[in-house]
Amino acid sequence: MQYSLTDAPMDIVGIGIGPANLSLAALLKRHPQIRSRFFDRRAEFQWHAGLMLPNASLQVPFLKDLVSLVDPTNDLSFLQFLAVQKRLLCFINASFPQVLRREFNQYYRWACEQLSTLRFGSEVQAVDVDGDMIVVQGDGWRHTTRHLVLGTGQQPSVPDCAKPWLGETMLHASQYLIHNNPIEGKRVVVVGGGQTGAEVFQHLIADSDGMPASVTWVTRRSNFAPLDESSFTNELYTPGYTNYFYDLPEARRTMLLSEQKLASDGVSAALLGAIYRRVYELRYVAGLPGDLQMRPARELVGVTRRGDCWVLTLQHTQRDMQEVLEADIVVLCTGYAYGMPKCLAPIAGRIDRQGDGFVVNPDYSIRWDGPRGSRIYVQNAAKDQRGIADPNLGLVPWRCAQIINSVAERALYDIDEPAPFIHWDTQAVAVQNGAQGMEFMS
Template sequence: MKTIDYDLVGVGIGPFNLSIAALAAPKSELSTQFLERKPEFAWHPGLLLNHAKMQTSFLKDLVTAVDPTSPYSFLNYLVQKQKFYPFTARGDFMISRLEFSDYMAWVAKQLPNTQFDAGVSDVRFEGDHFVIQSNGETLTSKHLVVGTGTQPVVPDCAKGKLTDNCFHAHEMMQRKPDLRGKRVVIVGGGQTGADIFQHIFAGDFGKPRQLDWVSRRANLEGLDESCFSDQFFMPDYVNQFYHLDKAQQAREVSRQKLTSDGITDDCLSTFIRPCIMTSMCCKTLSGGAFNLIRNS
């Protein structure tokens, strides 16, 4: 009988597969390997804006909900980095994306079952196991977890017009554009659009001549963080959701949009006061879309 190299191989090392890798690493009875084509861990580097914050509690880190004693918890990261007391002293338990990204990179560097610069060129299933080709090597595994992440969504009307002056938000911190004296339009009314608006409004990329924020939503809609909405992310609900048919799943996801794609109160309150104090214009466009304009 052919020997299988691993119990589980993961393709891609983002937050989801990194979580599995961190939970699996201490299990001596489980052989795992996670592969990533990038040279090091990177989590949406173009969106790591200086003041952008996470939408979830720091307790919802990579491991705590399953193993609160794990050495790969966010709390242990704070202790090991000598940040615990400054973190508790600031009285704000909302963590920034920069902090969470640094935490995940810290975990990734410690794990014995992660491999970077390891692109996967082919995966096939043979009999009772998977065969994975990576950097000229062949790996076999009983199970496979694909966590390659999402791709930026660009509207069809803009796909042929992407230039240095028209680009997706995920490139913002890589481009760091000089927006001084320019007319700027942000399209999209979710958290990412809000973060971009907040930083441009604050002048982080230079003061634009005019700043427009356009959304098909009827208003700036806040994140749904109620205790009952949080049930959507708990294991019991996830198990029930898994057994729904595809049509029901699609309806449920549509109804739950603001539990993940609304704007946090912290973000809204950060720029609502300066918006009121400056010459702002809010208007409803045809079809119920929302437009927020700042003129210099």
């Protein structure tokens, strides 16, 4: 096939335009001397369209937008979007406890319109090396670039027993609104006790007309537990903590990730309250037919088909017992995991791996045997090395600022950490405060 070399060589090519690379593109708008292009296979920006439920809200404050954390006067901030749309005062008056995800999607789409460096409908099919440059190829096009930034997001995780059956009525939550199954009179099972499971459960029981015959919400967790959003827990979402975490031994990091599960994967307390009240209302006030069950401490371990229905085997995690459940529709809210993008296949042998992941340097570049001075940076691919903040929106602009500083080889952004409230690292206390710090501790 003949490829056309579309443009002059770039300094940065970004693969994927989700919030992570969109933040990078937004910050780079102020630095046109760094030539960049971003590609996404989708025809247009859509933020997790299959889960854009009407009432779903952001799990971070809106100040954690594309730019504000490192560049609060940037004209691609959420506040600027509100002002340009002439809704700033109404937004203030509305006093949303959390911004609707649909509104943040509007904001992201508006930001896309302001950026000339984005190319939608352009899947990157292969990445290779040509001389001292990286080559990125799509269908009939090719770009050369000094550096690459992977922002390809995470892929749906599905329990092994459900994988052979995936389709319209045995679906991962990412497909929930895409399949849009009729639910009236159906037996629906929701698997997964995190935020997505809660949002889907709430959606299934929201409309009193056309209720399912039954909705059963199953989770491996020992209860339907809230997200810990307290101030000290939110310190886990700071540059200081993520840098501290990065320097810990691997076994400690693994232990901490499991200990911190509810700081990242819990359900927002407001949503849990709303679900509880709705179940109460349906059961005691509206008296609507329909069986609503919540079953914690159950793991989905088997799926078979009997006639038109699914037969699910659930292992009780606290008793040595199994339950069998029939369902017409099963929604697997079983999370996401990072996987190496397929387009890296031509250079996969040149990339150092650690388990399933990359070996990530402090500037978010990965270790690989590429041309001298050419780096591959990763977004949302280093949870095991950077902690629970990595796949979250909270530190995205800070991570992008690190990447920009690294590419520019000078500090275009001041990302020095503020003095921490929590001194995670004993060494930092001893070095920074010297004898005074030791005196205070004794």
